[in-house]
Amino acid sequence: MTLLDAPRTSPFVLAPKDIPRKTERLVDLFEYGLDAPICLTWELTYACNLSCVHCLSSSGRRDPRELTTAEAKAVIDEFERMQVFYVNIGGGEPTVRPDFWELVDYASEHHVGVKFSTNGVKISPEIAQRLVRSDYVDVQISLDGATAEVNDHVRGPGSYATAMNAMQNMYEAGFKGFKISVVCTSQNISQLDDFKAIADKFDAQLRLTRLRPSGRGADVWDELHPTQTQQRELYDWLVAHGDGVLTGDSFFHLSAFGDALPGLNLCGAGRVVCLIDPVGDVYACPFAIHEEFLAGNVRSEGGFQEVWQHSELFLKLREPQSGGACTSCAFFDTCKGGCMAAKFFTGLPLDGPDPECVQGYGEELLKNRKGKAVELPKSSIVDHSHRTTRAGREGMGSVQLTLSRRAGMVPVNASDCEVSPLVGFTPEQPPAGACDESPLAGMNLLATSQSSCAGESCGEGTCGCS
Amino acid sequence: MPGLDLDRGWDLHPQVSVRPEPFGALLYHFGTRQLSFLKDTTLLAVVRTLADVPSARAACTAAGIAESDLPRYQRALGTLAKSSMVVERTS
Numbered sequence: 001m002t003l004l005d006a007p008r009t010s011p012f013v014l015a016p017k018d019i020p021r022k023t024e025r026l027v028d029l030f031e032y033g034l035d036a037p038i039c040l041t042w043e044l045t046y047a048c049n050l051s052c053v054h055c056l057s058s059s060g061r062r063d064p065r066e067l068t069t070a071e072a073k074a075v076i077d078e079f080e081r082m083q084v085f086y087v088n089i090g091g092g093e094p095t096v097r098p099d100f101w102e103l104v105d106y107a108s109e110h111h112v113g114v115k116f117s118t119n120g121v122k123i124s125p126e127i128a129q130r131l132v133r134s135d136y137v138d139v140q141i142s143l144d145g146a147t148a149e150v151n152d153h154v155r156g157p158g159s160y161a162t163a164m165n166a167m168q169n170m171y172e173a174g175f176k177g178f179k180i181s182v183v184c185t186s187q188n189i190s191q192l193d194d195f196k197a198i199a200d201k202f203d204a205q206l207r208l209t210r211l212r213p214s215g216r217g218a219d220v221w222d223e224l225h226p227t228q229t230q231q232r233e234l235y236d237w238l239v240a241h242g243d244g245v246l247t248g249d250s251f252f253h254l255s256a257f258g259d260a261l262p263g264l265n266l267c268g269a270g271r272v273v274c275l276i277d278p279v280g281d282v283y284a285c286p287f288a289i290h291e292e293f294l295a296g297n298v299r300s301e302g303g304f305q306e307v308w309q310h311s312e313l314f315l316k317l318r319e320p321q322s323g324g325a326c327t328s329c330a331f332f333d334t335c336k337g338g339c340m341a342a343k344f345f346t347g348l349p350l351d352g353p354d355p356e357c358v359q360g361y362g363e364e365l366l367k368n369r370k371g372k373a374v375e376l377p378k379s380s381i382v383d384h385s386h387r388t389t390r391a392g393r394e395g396m397g398s399v400q401l402t403l404s405r406r407a408g409m410v411p412v413n414a415s416d417c418e419v420s421p422l423v424g425f426t427p428e429q430p431p432a433g434a435c436d437e438s439p440l441a442g443m444n445l446l447a448t449s450q451s452s453c454a455g456e457s458c459g460e461g462t463c464g465c466s
Numbered sequence: 467m468p469g470l471d472l473d474r475g476w477d478l479h480p481q482v483s484v485r486p487e488p489f490g491a492l493l494y495h496f497g498t499r500q501l502s503f504l505k506d507t508t509l510l511a512v513v514r515t516l517a518d519v520p521s522a523r524a525a526c527t528a529a530g531i532a533e534s535d536l537p538r539y540q541r542a543l544g545t546l547a548k549s550s551m552v553v554e555r556t557s
Contacts, residue, residue, distance in 0.1 A: 029488075029489040029505070032488075034487050034488075034492075035485070035486075035487055035488070036485065038492065038501070083483060083485040085483060085485070085492075085494035085496075085501070086494070086499075111483065111496070113496060113499070135481075135496060135497065136496065138499070
């Protein structure tokens with residue numbers, strides 16, 4: 001019986017209260033939450049010019065209830081007060097909001113750094129020039145294939161050319177170290193070296209993130225998620241490239257292959273990470289747009305701060321969670337049972353293995369699920385997908401482009417999946433890796449601590465950052 | 467690396483913001499886009515006092531750090547200096 005067969009009040013499984021809290025490592029402290037998020041994803045609009053098949057937020061059409069310019073500025077004011085140092089802005093395609101640049105400028109003036117994710121549609125040479133002059137702005141361009149055929153199969157016709165053009169503009173403007181964000185799929189794992197070469201060519205930094213079964217991603221997850229063999233390939237590649245490639249800690253479940261990957265190896269949902277969606281709803285993480293993970297709304301009394309610090313959901317997530325069946329696994333300490341959202345949306349219990357558990361336990365559970373008419377969680381959140389096109393997409397040979405465009409029709413309507421489904425928590429430059437495992441730890445400042453992260457830099461962090 | 471020179475004056479880098487947290491503090495450098503964690507409230511007190519006193523040693527003393535603990539704090543400050551979170555006073 002799966003979790004979903006049972007009447008469910010809350011999917012969260014808390015550990016017994018008498019378990020002593022460990023306080024030696026920074027990662028353990030983070031589990032109890034922070035006064036303000038370290039990594040906050042803010043989706044400014046559900047509108048998008050693309051219709052990526054794996055879009056986490058099922059974006060496409062603008063929602064009439066989206067925050068107004070004034071409301072968005074009030075949220076930025078709140079970030080400033082709470083000292084949220086920077087936010088990851090996504091969508092939808094955030095740059096299609098008419099007030100997008102106004103909001104970016106407003107954030108900069110209020111000492112809130114911005115890293116925005118884009119499919120590149122608005123990154124003209126002029127915009128690139130403007131971006132390079134700002135200390136407060138970083139840019140992340142999405143690319144899900146190192147070739148047009150692989151990319152466009154997922155992101156839509158012409159999207160590869162758009163992204164490459166944007167990168168060229170950034171490069172020519174002299175913007176060094178912008179991010180190229182790749183969602184790893186069964187179709188592009190073999191292109192990791194090619195992605196790296198593209199990043200090197202544009203003086204950019206490669207960021208690899210995990211495909212989640214969230215939003216429209218649920219519809220294509222079976223087809224697109226990496227196989228067990230590919231996961232191994234990815235893990236080996238990540239180990240070989242170390243800190244040179246960002247992952248936002250989104251692959252911490254792969255640590256069960258052997259050594260832990262750089263990062264804190266922590267699900268940050270509601271603890272150090274959260275998502276604000278275009279209508280102001282606050283969710284535990286960008287991969288969990290479902291009422292089960294909805295903590296509140298920034299429009300309510302007390303605003304975002306009240307939701308972050310006092311919502312029932314977030315307080316619950318900051319309690320020690322039970323590892324359930326996973327606790328006996330030798331790799332539990334690094335993998336922690338994997339991604340909550342991935343389990344939830346594939347109908348697996350939250351206190352069991354990740355569907356992509358590299359030890360194979362998740363696969364087993366998924367198999368057992370079959371034939372039992374398990375109903376996967378459907379969100380009651382409005383689906384903002386475009387109503388047209390992109391139906392009837394079937395398994396791709398090497399190039400089956402099902403995103404048809406009628407003759408003479410310009411590709412309007414689309415959705416940027418830019419909610420870059422994953423990633424690490426800083427618009428960081430050189431990622432410094434896990435604090436508590438750092439060789440720099442010689443400067444223990446807690447008498448009891450063996451590996452304190454006192455006064456050291458941490459570039460990458462916890463899972464859930466865009 | 468032994469750490470920074472305790473007898474010189476040090477300041478927090480002007481582009482660095484400090485956010486207190488229950489376990490200590492977060493430091494964010496807007497120039498390098500690096501995040502640092504102070505896992506100790508005493509170190510936070512030192513960092514916050516730096517600008518008001520003639521030397522890092524004075525900041526440590528003001529925070530009540532015992533002589534025997536000084537090396538650990540010196541090393542931590544050295545790490546912060548290395549990542550430009552704190553900078554030597556020039557004037």
